[in-house]
Amino acid sequence: MDELLGPEHQGxxxxxxxxTLEALxxxxxxxxxxxxxxxxxxxxxxxxxxxxxxGCGKSTILRMIAGLEEPDSGRILFESRDVTREPPNKRGIGxxxxxxxxxxxxxxxxxxxxxxxxxxxxxSEVKRRTASALEQVQLEKLGSARVDQLSGGQxxxxxxxxxLVIQPKVLLLDEPLxxxxxxxRGETRVMLRTVHNAxxxxxxxxxxxxxxxxxMSDRIAVLNGGRVHQIDTPREIYERPATKFVADxxxxxxxxxxxxxxxxxxxxxxxxxxxxxxxxxxxxxxADVTLTxxxxxxxxxxxxxxxxxxxxxFCSGELADVEYSGVxxxxxxxxxxxxLRIEVPGSIRLPAKGQRVLLAVNETSLHMVxxx
Amino acid sequence: MKRNWASxxxxxxxxxVLWGYVVGPLVSTFQRSVASGQGTFAEYAPFLDxxxxxxxxxxxxxxxxFVSVITxxxxxxxxxxxxxxxxxxFRKLYQALVLVPIALPxxxxxxxxxxxxGKAGTFPQLLGEIFHVSPASFALTGISGVLxxxxxxxxxxxxxxxxxxxxQTDDSLEEAASSLGASSFQTWTRVLLPMLTPPIVxxxxxxxxxxxxxxxxxxxxxxxxxxxxxxxxNAANQQPLASAVAVMLAVISVIFxxxxxxxEQRSVYRSQSKGGARKRRRLTSxxxxxxxxxxAMISTIILILPIAMIFLLAFSVNYSWxxxxxxxxxxxxxxxxxxxxSNTFDPIRNSLEMSAIAVxxxxxxxxxxxxxxxxxxxxGKAIIDIAMMLPWALPGTVVAFNLIVAFARPSVFSFGQVxxxxxxxxxxxxxxxxxxxxxxSTTSSLTQLDPSLEEAAxxxxxxxxxxxxxxxxxxxxxxxxGGVLLAFxxxxxxxxxxxxxxxxxxxxxxxxxxxxxxxxxxxxTAACLGxxxxxxxLAVVVIMRRVEDRSTMAHTS
Numbered sequence: 001m002d003e004l005l006g007p008e009h010q011g012x013x014x015x016x017x018x019x020t021l022e023a024l025x026x027x028x029x030x031x032x033x034x035x036x037x038x039x040x041x042x043x044x045x046x047x048x049x050x051x052x053x054x055g056c057g058k059s060t061i062l063r064m065i066a067g068l069e070e071p072d073s074g075r076i077l078f079e080s081r082d083v084t085r086e087p088p089n090k091r092g093i094g095x096x097x098x099x100x101x102x103x104x105x106x107x108x109x110x111x112x113x114x115x116x117x118x119x120x121x122x123x124s125e126v127k128r129r130t131a132s133a134l135e136q137v138q139l140e141k142l143g144s145a146r147v148d149q150l151s152g153g154q155x156x157x158x159x160x161x162x163x164l165v166i167q168p169k170v171l172l173l174d175e176p177l178x179x180x181x182x183x184x185r186g187e188t189r190v191m192l193r194t195v196h197n198a199x200x201x202x203x204x205x206x207x208x209x210x211x212x213x214x215x216m217s218d219r220i221a222v223l224n225g226g227r228v229h230q231i232d233t234p235r236e237i238y239e240r241p242a243t244k245f246v247a248d249x250x251x252x253x254x255x256x257x258x259x260x261x262x263x264x265x266x267x268x269x270x271x272x273x274x275x276x277x278x279x280x281x282x283x284x285x286x287a288d289v290t291l292t293x294x295x296x297x298x299x300x301x302x303x304x305x306x307x308x309x310x311x312x313x314f315c316s317g318e319l320a321d322v323e324y325s326g327v328x329x330x331x332x333x334x335x336x337x338x339x340l341r342i343e344v345p346g347s348i349r350l351p352a353k354g355q356r357v358l359l360a361v362n363e364t365s366l367h368m369v370x371x372x
Numbered sequence: 373m374k375r376n377w378a379s380x381x382x383x384x385x386x387x388x389v390l391w392g393y394v395v396g397p398l399v400s401t402f403q404r405s406v407a408s409g410q411g412t413f414a415e416y417a418p419f420l421d422x423x424x425x426x427x428x429x430x431x432x433x434x435x436x437x438f439v440s441v442i443t444x445x446x447x448x449x450x451x452x453x454x455x456x457x458x459x460x461x462f463r464k465l466y467q468a469l470v471l472v473p474i475a476l477p478x479x480x481x482x483x484x485x486x487x488x489x490g491k492a493g494t495f496p497q498l499l500g501e502i503f504h505v506s507p508a509s510f511a512l513t514g515i516s517g518v519l520x521x522x523x524x525x526x527x528x529x530x531x532x533x534x535x536x537x538x539x540q541t542d543d544s545l546e547e548a549a550s551s552l553g554a555s556s557f558q559t560w561t562r563v564l565l566p567m568l569t570p571p572i573v574x575x576x577x578x579x580x581x582x583x584x585x586x587x588x589x590x591x592x593x594x595x596x597x598x599x600x601x602x603x604x605x606n607a608a609n610q611q612p613l614a615s616a617v618a619v620m621l622a623v624i625s626v627i628f629x630x631x632x633x634x635x636e637q638r639s640v641y642r643s644q645s646k647g648g649a650r651k652r653r654r655l656t657s658x659x660x661x662x663x664x665x666x667x668a669m670i671s672t673i674i675l676i677l678p679i680a681m682i683f684l685l686a687f688s689v690n691y692s693w694x695x696x697x698x699x700x701x702x703x704x705x706x707x708x709x710x711x712x713x714s715n716t717f718d719p720i721r722n723s724l725e726m727s728a729i730a731v732x733x734x735x736x737x738x739x740x741x742x743x744x745x746x747x748x749x750x751x752g753k754a755i756i757d758i759a760m761m762l763p764w765a766l767p768g769t770v771v772a773f774n775l776i777v778a779f780a781r782p783s784v785f786s787f788g789q790v791x792x793x794x795x796x797x798x799x800x801x802x803x804x805x806x807x808x809x810x811x812x813s814t815t816s817s818l819t820q821l822d823p824s825l826e827e828a829a830x831x832x833x834x835x836x837x838x839x840x841x842x843x844x845x846x847x848x849x850x851x852x853x854g855g856v857l858l859a860f861x862x863x864x865x866x867x868x869x870x871x872x873x874x875x876x877x878x879x880x881x882x883x884x885x886x887x888x889x890x891x892x893x894x895x896x897t898a899a900c901l902g903x904x905x906x907x908x909x910l911a912v913v914v915i916m917r918r919v920e921d922r923s924t925m926a927h928t929s
Contacts, residue, residue: 068827088830089838095831101824105846115832118842166832 016044017079018202019065019170024074026060034060036226037074042170045200047193051213052223053249058206059098061223062172065204067091078169089118094163094201095172099179100155102147108158109134109143115166133165136195153184157191164199171203177212189216210250214238222246242286244298244369252303252330254340257371260295270299270368274336276314278363285368296371303330303343305365308351313358315340322353333357378836379748383756386741390759392785393804397774398622398762404777405615415616425602426617432597433621436515436590437583440522441576447523448530448575449568451671456538460664469672472679474528475909479867479883480902482588483890484678485521487685490593494681497697517593522583524675529578533571574635581628584621585767587868600769604872607773615777618770629758629765682906685899693895706900716897719885720904726795726881727863730802731810734859737803738810739852743840746818747826764808768868771805775873793875801873802863809862810855817851818844850919857912865905 019042027033035057042048050058063069065076067088076084083091094115102111112133116126134140137157147155156176163171173192177185193216196203207213213220214234221231222245230242241247247255258270261277268291271277278299282291289297317335328346332339340359344350351357405415418424455467476484488494489512500507512520587600595601599621606614686706688699710716741760745753763771778785779800780792821844829839867883874884882901889898 066827066831068830087836088827089833089835091831092833093831095828097824097828099822099824101822101828103825103828103843103847105843114829114834114842118829118833118835118838162828162832172831 017041017077018044018046019204020075020077021061021065022075022077024061024064024076025072026057026064026069027072031055034226035064035071038223038226038228040221040228040231042202042204045202047196047203047205047216047218049205049207049213049217049220050223051207051210051220051249053208056223057226058208058223059174062095062174062204062206065170066093066095066172092166092168093170093172094166094168096156096159096163096174096176098174098176100159102155102158102162104147106147107143108139108145108147108150111147111158112143112162112165114162119166129165133161136164136198137161137191152180153188156180156188160192160195164195164201168201171201173203173205175206175208177207177209185212192216214250222249224249239365240286240367241300241369242288244372247298247300247367247369252341252343254301254303254306255298255369256301256337256340258297258299260291260297260368261293263291263293270297270366272299272314272337274315278314278361278366280363280366280368284364284366286370288370289368297368298371300367300369301340301361302365303341305362306340306342306359307361308342308344308348308357309360310358313360316356316358318356319351319353322350333359335359379744379750382740382744383750383752386737386744386756387752389737390741390756392783393800394763395759396785397778397804398619398766398770400778401615401622401770401774402619404611405619407612415612416620419616419620425597426613426620428597429599429602429617430620432515432595433584433599436518436522436586436595436598437580439519440526440583441579443519443523444526444579445530445572445576447671448527449534449572451527452531452534452538454664454668454671456535458664460661460668462665463668466668466672470531470675471528472676473525475906475913476525476678477682477865477883477886477902477905477909479588479886479890480682480899480905481525481678482521482592483895483898484681484685484902485524485589486517486592487895488677488681489520490517492695494697497695501697512593514593514595518586518589518595521589521593522579522586524678526579526582529582530572530575533575534568537568537571570635574632577628577632577635581625581632581765584624584628585769585868587767587769600767600868603769603773607776607872611777614773618773622766622770625765625767625770626762629761632765633758633761679906682899682902685895686903688896688899690894690896699896703896706896709897710900710904716885716901719880719882719901722879723864723882726799727802727860727866729799730806730863731856731860733799733803734807734810735852735856738807738855738859739814741807741811742814742818743844746815747823760811761808763804764812768805768866769872772801772869772872775801775804775869792873795875795879797873797875798870798879798881801869802859802866805866805869806859806862809859810852813851813855813858814848817848821847853919854916857916861905861909861912864908 019040021038021040024035024038025033026035034055038057038061050061052058060069064071067083067086067090071084074084075082078091103114106114109130113126113130116129121129131140131143134143137160139154139157139161142150142154147158150158156179159176176192177188180188189212192205205213205216214237217234219231219233220237222229222237224245229246230237232240232242237246238250241250241253244255247253256272258272260268261271262269266282267279268282269277269279285291285297289295315335315337317333317337317340319331320334320339321332323330326346328348329344329350331342331344331350333342342359406413418426419430421427451470455463455470473481486493489496491511491513492507493511496507496510499510585600586598587604590596590598590601591604596605599617602617603614603621606617685699687702687704689701689703689705692701693699710720738760741756744750745757745760766774775797776792779797782789825843825847826839829843830836834842864882866881867887870881870883871887874881880888882905886898886901889895889901
């Protein structure tokens, strides 16, 4: 395991900024501005995820960090060194490409050895480190195989070994799971985490899958339209989304428009369109929401915090759609506040479809964002 | 950034070479055509005059090209469907044989057609004997002879593209059509033919362009009113006239080049279902089986007759063929003489040498251009692409004429020398004509190469040159080698430009030697040299197949 550890990774995690992006901007002729003044600081040893829908600029940011695209403006710092105009081969990064980009004319071991050879390591050193990298990804028996003889999951592991064997300062992963089937994806997630724990290499992970992002990351940057919407821990992002976009994108949130009323120092009331009111604490809001009476807000109501009740509901409607998920049911109710998604535990007896239902909500889980 | 300077320098060098040897000479020709002293466009006025030579030549070329497209199209599409849709005996053998005419050498090939179907040819004589009439009444002469040569040499443009497209369409489309209630006729007209339209159009464009450029067939069948012949005939004595015709022909060719390039970029219909080879239909009716088998056999025989004729002639005694369907005496002396007599062997050596020199230059130019246009984000690469492909579209006569006009005087690009009349003008012509072949094959293997491979090498610490040498070159080498081999054999066979340019007997290349031997009636010796060309082409085809098989084996993923 120690083979893959750069000396700088051993024993210290956090606090030092390994990578800083300053006002990074990039536009393409056809697509327009795809990365719009992005700032980020990534700490040593962190597993950092860029999350967003396709076209949000996450892959472009990754490619600029790698040096494969040149930003129009802004800076990229590795620790305090400005690498903005440095070619990729000088940056000391490891990258796993979405399609793995294994060299088809080289064997598995030759692929892994490539980065060591261009660094002119001695052949005994190349051999030793290649073997141990292959061992780490459990491919020690396949060193002489051709890459086209490998399964998708194995190719993925070769790509990872090839990126790690050069002891990169930063490991970049570009949607590495998107070409794998569901089962392999699960296994590979475990392997990526294991490798990250073992090497403590600063990792930047690009994905559009919120489940991957929430499950694997130390911190997540949620992007849309080339802009950063929120950078936070998975838990903060899930429970306290900073914008309506984040609320919509993460989890199964219902964002319901409402008006603030009766604002005091330690409480505020939201009034929904149907007249029901719920009292909230002042901290149940995103930073940019101003607490004044009459302000329009979006109230995030997560599907799992809604429940079907007999009395004291805050809205009513009828069950329009039910989907069995194994753990429970995903339902859609057509209510007087619009269509709402509800997650119902399997232990509860569902009313028949089309039947009238009252919905109650766990008030402490509510969160306000700026109305769009 | 450092690389920007490097790529800018490369771009400048490319632009200079392309200007000096490709675009510049064409511009010289244009200047020559407007500098006759009788008003700027005086040389172009005759094109509008119905009775003039120029107008006749233009109409002649267009007519022959239109008809060639139709006849080659019918033959090519028929063969493609016949040999790729049904399964019958010896189908694979036929599939291999119908492509043999690609190996027909330019001059000797046309001569073989002439000896088979022309005045006093094999077929007219045979038919004359059978029906007791003069053989001349069965002989194909003039335009009909040219059309026959075009049809039987240009059908591969249709055959190859249609066959490839048929191999890609998958059965599920036809199954879907019939499940939706389409009869087999409706399946053809509504599903299969529309899908075959792109390859047929592509084939038609190529055939038209090749027909416009065709020089040897009109020359041998004595059709004078086509543009290529007019350019060649007037190249020395009436340069303004020849220039105007050359410019006209160049403009037509460039228009076709642009149409072809834009057509290539349109999407091709690809099969969407994965895996599972196409099933060929097995015929159940015995009558249908016989019909297919016999028609495949007859067409194949017709197609390979000219090649067979060259081989037969190579073993015939010189002057032994007078008034019979075939030569009367046979010998191996032609081959013995070819390798012992320096007078016959020198041309082979000259051709190999000139072609090798040209290919060495074409390799550098073609690969650099391909890399620049396929990989770099620079402005003006579309211009480079068009300039590079220009000589591919230009007829050999036009390329040769451009060089005559441009290098009859000392120029910077000939290092202050007059190139006309020297050894170097011939390799230069081959270099100009055949660089596009290397450019094309390199471009196509580069576009198939995933750019992320190069990026991966860069992230792993390779310099740009390191990534190019260790990743890009090894993975495109088979494509580059294919282009090099093609360019090399094309150079060895080249006749059209050579006949207009070659300096003196001492530097006589292969095709000129063949021409000389034919002119004095030593058909056996000429055919023997033709066999060398055929064997060379076939060898290259076999080598390329091998390389391709090996690389597809190694690269499928």
